[in-house]
Amino acid sequence: MSKEISLEQIANFKNNVESQPGNAIIRRAVVNNGIYGTALDKKASVDNTPVFSIDLDTGKVANQKQSGRCWMFAALNTMRHDIKDMFKLSEEFQLSQSYTFFWDKFEKANYFYENIIKTADEALDSRKVAFLLATPQQDGGQWDMMVAIIEKYGVVPQAVYPESQASSASHELNVTLNLKLRHDAVILRDLIAAGSTIDQIAVKKNEMLQEIYRFLSLTLGEPPVKFDFEYRDQNQVYHHERDITPQEYYQKFVGWDLNEYVSIINAPTTDKPYNHTYGVEMLGNVVGGRAVRHLNVEMDEFKKLAIKQLSAGQSVWFGVDMGPQIDRNQGLMVRGVHREDELFNIDLAMSKAQRLDYGQSLMTHAMVLTGVDIVDGQPTKWKVENSWGEKVGKKGYFTMSDAWMDEFCYQIVVKKEFLPDNLKAVYETETATLLKPWDPMGALA
Template sequence: MSQKITKEQLEAFDASFAAQRANRVAMNAVTNNGLLASAIQRGAVENDVHEYSICLKQGDICNQKQSGRCWMFAALNTLRYQVMRKCSLKTFELSQAYLFFWDKLEKSNYFLESILETLEEPTGGRLVSYLLTSPVGDGGQWDMLCSLIEKYGVVPKTAYPESKSSSASREMDATLTEKLREDACILRKLHGEGQTLDALRTRKAEMLNEVYRLLCICLGEPPKTFTFEYRDADDHFHRETGLTPKRFFEKYVGVDLSDYVSLINAPTADKPYGRSYTVRYLGNVKEGRSVRYLNLPIEELKKAAIAQMQDGQPVWFGCDVGKCSERDSGIMDLDIRSLEDLLDTRFTMTKAERLDYGQSLMTHAMVFQGVNLDENGKPNRWRVENSWGKEPGKDGYYLMTDRWFDEYMYQVVVNKKYLTPEQLAAYNAEPIALEPWDPMGSLAKAL
């Protein structure tokens, strides 16, 4: 058989296409309406009902706009739950922009430290090339969010509101990325000239000072103290002055973040269940907690998430939001489209194969605010709070079928009290370190 595409093959392809009437029908539909729109199945939209046997109440839907801060929005949406209860508020929002500022600064330091740790690696090698890919991107992980809060606290959105660059981060990110790649180049050159590590870290401090200045220009100076004013559900006015961000978290959120653990489902041969994992060169706060996961069968993730919601608490999770989902209706359903029928082809990879071959990974973080349990106590659909505003889905809420959960859910964060003693021991055991490019090292950042 020829290595190239031959004229005879092309003629055979043409004949095969023309022989099937369905090919022309599909071509006309797709060329006029687009591939995904042409494959929508009305039946799935009609059958997926936004009603749930467990349904938590939450404040107004948030909007991350043109930024990859879903992981922050999702995490702060779980934490604002505590503020709303303590202060008797119908809605409330913590400042995502505040943590965004510190995340950018800490990621800059983490990146430059990673450059210093890899000075002997070739610039064109896989590791350094990977580090240079996205020095200060918007994405993140639950443990990275915890590190930021433990160091910097949180503030209400009124104390540090959105800016143009927090809501639409592309220009700021591009500028910071160019500056950090330049800084990496300088540090590696200085190393080649024989400068000591102490001298390089002195230069790094100057670089970080410049990053801080750029962040202040783009996002505004973060508050050191602020006044918290609000009116509760009974119309009583409250004011507290001189709060620091860490004091605000302690008093009004009051969650012990160390109680929460990440459970993942990665059914690949290289990641046995019942083991903990971390990822090399993945983090933001250098002295903060390392990213750590416990890999479990998918049913164990469901069990823990349901238990937490039964106790009245929402659940942060990470998934591959772009697969088998429809943005306008907010439906995440394996049957939402029938591309196989439209294209007369089959997609046969398993979840493990999709991970191994780069077809799927975690892309987006959201919050479970409910689940529907059938007469046997089994889940069949999940209520999802998104951070894309009120327009998509049902007033900003998405619906995830349980079959979708099986295929494209990768991570839930739950209180460790919902783990068995054996699972908790496995989580606390020395983690297996994954390479930075492993799919479990992906960051939630979908817009």
Template structure:
């Protein structure tokens, strides 16, 4: 197609005639269009032969518990973390199946996020309401999503409990309306705080007012999710049918006694290949977090090969890996396959898609959206060619709830892994002590996993 090089701000009739002529030069375009219109682009573009090239077999696998289900909620980051933490509990106590309460941590996350949001409002009282920062703060004060460091904050402050102690409720599994009402209340609270500031209330008065607002959120959360226990009795039978009972256990003591992993020894590695984020440096994101005074969200940006080797080493040591990715890109929920070659959109639509990983981040095409667990890897001559993924969408998708990720998909759409510091070089461990570069709230690395 050759058009006049002079700039034309509007689509002309001449353009449309040229577009149509170009389209109809290839008679197969109509056939392809028919297939897409009747069955959808994914069915038309699916590379069925490629499916057989990514089997659900792995040279190294970690035994894990039953597949979990986050249902209609964005708690994947909590599910993924608790799915990794239950493994040492099950091994040490010879328990075949076990779940840690996701609702318990959801309750505390919502309460802490409410306080975090209102504190951010108090820190930005002089910001214009129609400015970019206020628009960002008001967008989603208590969304379901989260990050690894936010999970660490909750566990270190509140501990954990078995799922049967604080089970699922209607709104833990279907969180949309709960979030909408909590957001309504918090936006109203933000308005009140800013108005009272303008009419002369001092910081102590505003702080007292904020505490009452958090109390309201606590009351709402108890209605939605139930009230978290301060103590409970832990009872179970092990694989040898021996009965065990532990009376008056606090959630913090339960974590220390039955899980005991030092979460401070784990670090978030990211792969963000953009010019503004040099490798080997640490980063944090302004106004991103949940617990005021807690551990800030902190990343160490590394080459993909470094990130991959650390994940592989941890799996070979029989320990799963929490990771964050852009799950909706080039993946199929039905087969559970995640691979860039799974759908040939270029050939099917007749147009090229050429953005690389860094460009996708910079132009809003990709970011971390979902957290899962790596529970296996297949090595070919010592190098990974596919990875086993434990999801939290129930047993229907994929292979009984498990997915398989090609190593090339890992390169393109995986952004974060959480590994023990011992898998890092001395140089990278040293970089963890550097002051982090502060990114703006809307940076793509500020995205949350749902």
């Protein structure tokens, strides 16, 4: 039976705190410097110097600014690395993140409408409907969602479709768009409840999509259908592509077969046995496009796959929980960079599985692995290209300790050719187990 906190208990707690030597010093330090500033362990920097035995030259980092497009930046950056080397483009070259942002927003609106229609017979307080309405759409996404956009719409250079105020600082766009989507959800559910025909609902949804398109066009700019692309390469040779479509541009300048890239996760929870594939219900953006599909493997295998791709000279898209045990200024992702447990003499230990099961952790950010330090055959630290600009870390690059990766890294994307035969067979033949919409492996970076 629950009991309220008594005044006598509070008095005892207070006396206990005041009687412990050193608490007054700790209080002054934390009040003046904050928890992380007081708990910072400089040894983490000494032990994780940014020197790597495998180190890809990937150029300058990008900056997603006040938006949640890290998954797009990471994906387009992995492609940019190849383009830069193949076509000898300048360090400043970027693929347009705003272009894929436009089409992701448009497709997510349609995806939301379709899910609202599918769940129209469920009560508003059902968990699925409540889940949909909590966040009709957001900036975040996953690798397979980016593939779905690129396969349908291609890519363009940033010079052709540059950043806008709303793409660089997306809060106002998201507030307005989510208001519009919830408004439309009322209409769609009412139409279905009133017995409207499939054709009537389709007509209304088409009107809604027209309004969404207009809103995005006026907010982000009209996306190009065809464009000219001119540039000088690093040897100052002039090049000019005329009247090219985004899909043609992708095929000529990127040319990746995106079916060859596989999402690998490490989720050590009992509901997800290793060496099996998983999908997530109601997770996606393009209706009829690539579905989100993960292959769950043990951490040793996870890291071996990343190292294989880096050793072959290709960077690796990856997703992490970019909250615990990081220092933005030093560019450190290191277990023990902050010693809060020692500072307050409290036990904060949880296993990776426990953090997932109890809502303490999930994937929140996507970046690019561009290097790794191998000592005696084992990885000790990893080089990370972030998308927060050059003012954090080492000109935008972070160093991730191998121990941090074990605990807070959840996803990488690698080519099928690096999978061992047994895992390749699982990925290509197994029907994915469908997880609930709110499963942590459905989190959007």
